[in-house]
Amino acid sequence: MNELIAITLLWGFVVVYSVAATIDFGSGFYSMLYKGKGQSRATTIANRYLSPSWKVTNVFIVMIVVALFSFFPGASFALGTVLLIPGSLIVLLLAIRSAFLVFSSSVHPRHQQGLAIISGISGLCIPALLIVVLPITHGRFIGQSANQSYLIAERIFTSASVYSFIVFAVLSTLFLSALLLADYSNVAKSSEAYRLYRKNALITGPFSLLAALAIFGSIRSEASWLYSELVTFKPWLFASLLCFILGYVLLIFMKNRPGRIWKPRLAVIFTIFQYLFASYAYGRAHLPYMIYPHVTIASGFTTPSTFKALFATYIVGFIVLVPGFYLFWRLFMKDRRYIEQED
Amino acid sequence: MDDLVIARSLFGMTMGVHIIFATLGVGLPVMILISELLFQKTKHPDYALMADRWTRGFAVILGVGIPTGTIAGVQLALLWPGFMEVVGKVISLPFQIEVFAFFLEALFMSIYVYAADRLSPWLRILSLFFVCIGALASAVLITNVHAFEGTPAGFTIANGEILAVDPWKAFFNPSFAVTAVHVALTAIMTGAFFIAMIASYKLLKKSPKERTKQFHRKALRMAVITGGVFALLTSLNGHESAQHLHHYQPEKLAAAEGLFDTTTYAPLTIGGFTDRETQEVKFGIEIPWALSFLANNSFDEEVLGLNDFPEEWWPPLFSHTLFNTMVFAGGFLLFWALLAAFYLFIRKKQLPRWMLVGFVASGPIALIGIETGWIFACSGRQPWVIYRMMKTSEAVTTSSGLPTMFVAFLCIYIVLVVTVIIVLHHYFKRNPLEPLLIKEERTHE
Ligand code: HDD
Ligand code: HEM
Ligand code: HEM
Numbered sequence: 001m002n003e004l005i006a007i008t009l010l011w012g013f014v015v016v017y018s019v020a021a022t023i024d025f026g027s028g029f030y031s032m033l034y035k036g037k038g039q040s041r042a043t044t045i046a047n048r049y050l051s052p053s054w055k056v057t058n059v060f061i062v063m064i065v066v067a068l069f070s071f072f073p074g075a076s077f078a079l080g081t082v083l084l085i086p087g088s089l090i091v092l093l094l095a096i097r098s099a100f101l102v103f104s105s106s107v108h109p110r111h112q113q114g115l116a117i118i119s120g121i122s123g124l125c126i127p128a129l130l131i132v133v134l135p136i137t138h139g140r141f142i143g144q145s146a147n148q149s150y151l152i153a154e155r156i157f158t159s160a161s162v163y164s165f166i167v168f169a170v171l172s173t174l175f176l177s178a179l180l181l182a183d184y185s186n187v188a189k190s191s192e193a194y195r196l197y198r199k200n201a202l203i204t205g206p207f208s209l210l211a212a213l214a215i216f217g218s219i220r221s222e223a224s225w226l227y228s229e230l231v232t233f234k235p236w237l238f239a240s241l242l243c244f245i246l247g248y249v250l251l252i253f254m255k256n257r258p259g260r261i262w263k264p265r266l267a268v269i270f271t272i273f274q275y276l277f278a279s280y281a282y283g284r285a286h287l288p289y290m291i292y293p294h295v296t297i298a299s300g301f302t303t304p305s306t307f308k309a310l311f312a313t314y315i316v317g318f319i320v321l322v323p324g325f326y327l328f329w330r331l332f333m334k335d336r337r338y339i340e341q342e343d
Numbered sequence: 344m345d346d347l348v349i350a351r352s353l354f355g356m357t358m359g360v361h362i363i364f365a366t367l368g369v370g371l372p373v374m375i376l377i378s379e380l381l382f383q384k385t386k387h388p389d390y391a392l393m394a395d396r397w398t399r400g401f402a403v404i405l406g407v408g409i410p411t412g413t414i415a416g417v418q419l420a421l422l423w424p425g426f427m428e429v430v431g432k433v434i435s436l437p438f439q440i441e442v443f444a445f446f447l448e449a450l451f452m453s454i455y456v457y458a459a460d461r462l463s464p465w466l467r468i469l470s471l472f473f474v475c476i477g478a479l480a481s482a483v484l485i486t487n488v489h490a491f492e493g494t495p496a497g498f499t500i501a502n503g504e505i506l507a508v509d510p511w512k513a514f515f516n517p518s519f520a521v522t523a524v525h526v527a528l529t530a531i532m533t534g535a536f537f538i539a540m541i542a543s544y545k546l547l548k549k550s551p552k553e554r555t556k557q558f559h560r561k562a563l564r565m566a567v568i569t570g571g572v573f574a575l576l577t578s579l580n581g582h583e584s585a586q587h588l589h590h591y592q593p594e595k596l597a598a599a600e601g602l603f604d605t606t607t608y609a610p611l612t613i614g615g616f617t618d619r620e621t622q623e624v625k626f627g628i629e630i631p632w633a634l635s636f637l638a639n640n641s642f643d644e645e646v647l648g649l650n651d652f653p654e655e656w657w658p659p660l661f662s663h664t665l666f667n668t669m670v671f672a673g674g675f676l677l678f679w680a681l682l683a684a685f686y687l688f689i690r691k692k693q694l695p696r697w698m699l700v701g702f703v704a705s706g707p708i709a710l711i712g713i714e715t716g717w718i719f720a721c722s723g724r725q726p727w728v729i730y731r732m733m734k735t736s737e738a739v740t741t742s743s744g745l746p747t748m749f750v751a752f753l754c755i756y757i758v759l760v761v762t763v764i765i766v767l768h769h770y771f772k773r774n775p776l777e778p779l780l781i782k783e784e785r786t787h788e
Contacts, residue, residue: 052453058409059445062416066438069420073431080424084742091417092755095410099759102406106399106770148741303432309510310439317443324450324473331458338458 002307003297006071009314011283013067017060018279019176019272021130024050024057025123026177028101032120034196035113042193045185047105048339052332054101061094070310074300075290082142082151082291083133090129097122124170131169135161138223139292149294161218168211172275175204179251179271183264188339191257198254198264205248209241212278225292229285236284240277247271347736349745350422353752355721359714360756361415364408366713369478369527370534371401376471377565383464388783389558396776397538400767402456407763414752425738426728430488432505433498434513437487444484448477482530483523487514489720490522494591495729518587525584528577529716533709535570536676539563540706543699545776554780563694563702564687570705571680578673582637589638592730593647595723598658599666600634602648609634609646614667617660658723665719672712676705 031046069076080087097119104115136142136151140159143152156162178200185193220227230237247270254263288296302310332338375394382390416438420427430438451473459467497513499506542563546556588596596602601617602609611634615626635644649657679701686692694702728735 052457055405055409055449055453056446058413059442059449062413062445063442065416065420066435066442069427069431070435070439071431073428073435076420076427076431077424080421080427081740081742084421084740085744085748087417087421088748088751091410091414092751095414095755095759098410099406099762102403103762103766106403106766108769108773150742302435303505303508305508306432306435306510309436313436313439313443317440321443321446321450324447328450328454331454331461335461337461 002304003301005311006067006301006307007287007297010064010067010071011279013060013064015276015279017057017064019275020053020057020060022127022173023177023180024054025097025127026173027181028054028097028123029120029174030177030181030197030200032116035116041190042181042185042196045188045190045193045197045339046181048188049181049184049332050101051105052328054098056328058094058098071302071307072290072297072300073302075295075297076300078149078291078295078300082136082149085151085153086129086132086136090126093122093126093129097126124173127169127173128166131165132156132162135159135165135222137286137289137291138219138226139289140222142291142294144294159218159222161215161222164211164214164218168208168215171204171208171211175201175208176271176275178204179247179264179268182251182254183268184333184339186258186264187261187334187336189258194258195256198251198256201251205244205251209244223292226285230281233281233285236277236281240274240281243270243274243277247274346741346743346745347739349749350739351735353745353749354418354422355718356749356752356756357411357415357418358717358721360760361408361411362713362717363710364404364411365482366530366533366710367404367537368401368408369482369530370532370537371397371404372471372475372478372534373531374534374538374566374569375401376468376475377569378562379468379471381565383468387561389561389780392558392776392779392783393562396771398456399770402452403763403767403770405452407759411756411759422740423728423738424740426733429498429500429505429729429733433508433510434488434491436510436514437484441481441484444477444480446477448474448481451477479527479530482526486523486526487516487519490518491516492727492729493522493720493724494518494587495732500732517591518584521580521583521587525577525580528573528580529709529713532570532573532577532676533706533713535566535573536702536705536709539566539570539702540704542566543694543702547696547699547703552777552780554784555777558776558780560693567680567683567687567702570676571684574673574677574680578677581670581673585637586639589646592724594649594652594656595658595662596638597647597649597652598660598662598723599719600646601660601663602634602646604648605645605651606648607635607643607645608632609638609644611637612663615663617663655726658725662719662723665715665723668715669712669719672708672715675708676712679705 027046027050031043031050034042034046068079100115100119100122104112104119107115136156138161141152141155142149144150178197182194182197182201185197216230219230247267250263250267250270254267288298290297290300301307375397378390378393378397382388382394451470454462455467455470455474458470462470491513494517495513496516497509497511542559545559546563585596585599588599598617600609601612601615601623608631610629610631613628613630615628617623634646635641638644638646679698683694683698683702686694686698724730726734726736728738
């Protein structure tokens, strides 16, 4: 039972982080894309979102790492060994991305472009690498020698499911962030930015869906244990598909200039539910394995007294932080005086 | 080279970079908070301007502090899986609570920076206060893990099994309080001397305007007082840290002092190099009886020497030099701040140029104190990763590929450190102080 609570919490953080990070990295990318191209309003809007929120988003990844090794110390041994190289690559890119994001707002406009390109591109690579952790846990890429696991790199580079996950991550990043930024520019009443972001969401949406289907297909051939579980969660997958369609239809019927808040807002909400449902199905199907077939949530679990103490700190911590998050949301996501500022 | 050495070098390098920015990340917001409070008290706009400029510098520094910290957290899990198993089962609380401290800092830092114009002064100060609390708590909580490594508590290991776990007992391990206070005090002190460094540097330049000088003198005065008070507290608390070593990790104190034979009336040796062959400190200055007194406030206290321990348990002998360097840094900073206080408040004069030169050096000296202190604390614990419980060699990862990663991280750190210096330099060059001071005067009249 405790294991289930812990894995649910961990999975919750992963989902929150994937949505927040997707939007974060996508905004960085769009901000770069439209910089100095006569579409500066689109860059400004992206930066308005990005500047206050990247730090908060970053804490979530730290939180995932901490939750992983504090709840499942047994799994962290196997994960740490297998993920040494991909994990290090991820944090290297993350360092470049965050640092240059900050630097680019403090340098002479002449150099801004260059720094923004570095952080924009590295930012888009991070979700692509992060998501590779998922197929790695499916088991095919982990070899066993004597008493230790190691990563079989050749197999990763030739695996269809790895590539479909990567494509999915990149397209989702572009899709979700464009959708949110369309909503954000709608609040800001910036027609030019709104048009651009709506267009981007319209283009990337269907492709991200195709990539998701490709993942489904590749899991079928490469991780049959997962596939046979996944199909038992069909209703959730269909709900996810339905949410996508609803959100996308709203997007199509949105006017080509800023209007009432609710349409884009609703499209964002539907799309977030699309990801929620799909990741619920995926996560449930993955259980009880953390890394197939050696590490389950039971085999790596922490001691009961530590779990109790951790759980207590979570409750206290969140109660303390909720007002902070609320204030943050009001000041940066809702307050027109902030969002509408010209740069 | 074996993997253990590379893993240690890699992690040590990451920490060595992170703490520069992390320590400033604790110290600078405290200085910003002080100037905001002084602004509310005196209504003098210079203080508001200070807070504004330091915040800009701080925001850039955060841009390196946060990602290197993220690297540190991930590397800890990747490089030391054996250690992380104990961490997960026994001492995960501080890490967990630290995440909340990070949230606090990140949320309110953004609020302080990007919503400043929409908040009342006191709400702004409150956000800044939360930033300070968040940063201080991050430092204190991660130090908790470090203290646990030196004085483990709250569990036992039998046949490789971790048993009898009491997470709160591990949390409140014997050296937590004294170590955490030491780290917090030194971080604030370092922030203060950094401000002193900048102000003195500007005062030493051929500055044409009296007005500019006034501004920097205010900043310097504030930094001298803060730095002096915290340097004093640091030395008192450092003394207590040393007594803790005497109690809990005697071989570390022995290595720090280059003491081989157990003695009463032990002398304190300053400077010099410890020689393994002749078992003595060469070129050092001996102060009779002082070590016994330091260790337990009495001259006849028996201080254990290294020969009482098996040689494979000896900490590295260069610990002596590291420890000396840290104490020297503390001594110099305290002395210089007191001297400046004498000039400023007793003789009521401006600081002479040679004193300003000393303050320009004080920022780097404080950082050297931080670096040598940490390297002493971590490498002086060797061969243990958890004192007398787990060897570092038992904790290290078994993956290959470490040398390549060492090079990759080295390159990144060089790029980050060089770029951050260039960015800060150019930012303040492009936004000089003088026009702001003139503008400030106009709006004031
Ligand atoms: C500018 C920084 C600075 C200064 C001036 C001092 N320290 Fe320090 N010291 C640190 C910065 C530091 C540190 C970097 O923060 C350490 C490393 C680990 C820790 O807990 O704090 C540390 C550790 C540390 C330890 C080892 C604790 C351990 O191994 O667990 C001792 C015994 C002292 N200090 C004692 C002193 C004394 C007697 C000082 C005399 C003035 C002093 N420190 C000044
Ligand atoms: C913040 C400043 C710190 C610095 C500068 C620092 C420095 C170092 C260095 C240089 C090493 C390599 C040891 C050697 O070469 O002999 C090391 C190792 C290590 N440190 Fe620290 N450290 C710091 C803080 C911490 C903290 C807070 C922790 C606890 C989480 C920690 C845990 C470790 C571990 C687990 C190792 C590897 C095992 C070992 O060699 O002791 N360090 N650190
Ligand atoms: C005692 C030495 C340390 C101090 C004083 C310290 C302090 C800080 C501070 C104040 C921050 C906030 C960013 C900033 O202001 O620069 C930070 C960030 C961070 N630190 Fe450290 N830290 C120390 C050692 C460590 C160690 C050993 C680890 C890892 C095990 C670590 C992990 C992190 C992480 C993950 C972040 C990023 C948090 C985020 O995403 O916002 N720190 N640290």
